[in-house]
Amino acid sequence: EVQLLESGGGLAQPGGSLRLSCAASGFSFSFSAMTWVRQAPRKGLEWVSNIGSTGEYTFYSDSVKGRFTISRDNSKNTLYLQMNSLRAEDTAVYYCATSYWASTSYFASWGQGTLVTVSS
Amino acid sequence: EIVLTQSPGTLSLSPGEGATLSCRASRSVSSDSLAWYQHKPGQAPRLLIYGASTRATGIPDRFSGSVSGTDFSLTISRLEPADLAVYYCQQYGSSPMTFGQGTRLEIK
Numbered sequence: 001e002v003q004l005l006e007s008g009g010g011l012a013q014p015g016g017s018l019r020l021s022c023a024a025s026g027f028s029f030s031f032s033a034m035t036w037v038r039q040a041p042r043k044g045l046e047w048v049s050n051i052g053s054t055g056e057y058t059f060y061s062d063s064v065k066g067r068f069t070i071s072r073d074n075s076k077n078t079l080y081l082q083m084n085s086l087r088a089e090d091t092a093v094y095y096c097a098t099s100y101w102a103s104t105s106y107f108a109s110w111g112q113g114t115l116v117t118v119s120s
Numbered sequence: 121e122i123v124l125t126q127s128p129g130t131l132s133l134s135p136g137e138g139a140t141l142s143c144r145a146s147r148s149v150s151s152d153s154l155a156w157y158q159h160k161p162g163q164a165p166r167l168l169i170y171g172a173s174t175r176a177t178g179i180p181d182r183f184s185g186s187v188s189g190t191d192f193s194l195t196i197s198r199l200e201p202a203d204l205a206v207y208y209c210q211q212y213g214s215s216p217m218t219f220g221q222g223t224r225l226e227i228k
Binding site: 004037044045046047059061062095097103104105106107108109110111112113 | 153155157159163164165166167170176177208210212213214215216217218219220221222
């Protein structure tokens with residue numbers, strides 16, 4: 001059974017940083033592209049970033065490009081999202097999910113999410 | 121970017137009835153690359169349909185997807201109380217990938 005467990009969320013100040021992690025199990029993580037999707041309070045889902053299976057290819061939405069960095073450690077079956085220069089509008093539940101392709105894809109399995117709150 | 125407009129915003133139906141949820145794309149979606157997700161409160165989103173009409177693994181045949189041009193539909197037959205959720209469409213035919221704003225399905 002695919003399991004994805006996000007962690008690292010919490011309260012951050014505007015301009016601050018947070019690093020999210022997503023621990024994966026139950027599938028061949030090193031062969032799977034991965035994604036981060038977020039949901040702001042009372043809003044819909046928003047794609048944030050994708051990464052290929054080896055980490056060679058990464059893709060970002062315009063809203064986070066230059067501030068967020070997606071990465072992975074296949075030896076630890078873990079996906080990361082380094083979030084810098086945080087803004088109030090980054091407040092959201094962040095989900096990691098498996099991605100069929102690295103660039104654009106549907107997302108087959110999702111984690112339960114971790115809440116990030118950006119506020120002073 | 122492709123804008124997806126879902127309708128209605130909220131749908132309230134009784135158990136046993138059928139539901140049709142709509143997702144209209146602002147322009148053509150490459151290769152009918154559209155997915156539907158079910159999102160229950162406090163739970164992880166669940167993939168229902170991809171490729172506009174292919175059911176994901178383990179999804180019952182009460183759920184079906186169809187497409188006509190830029191109009192995509194998710195049909196849920198024989199509604200059950202457990203179908204209470206927000207349903208989102210997502211296009212992955214072009215970058216950036218985008219989601220619709222969601223349709224809330226209420227079960228009377």
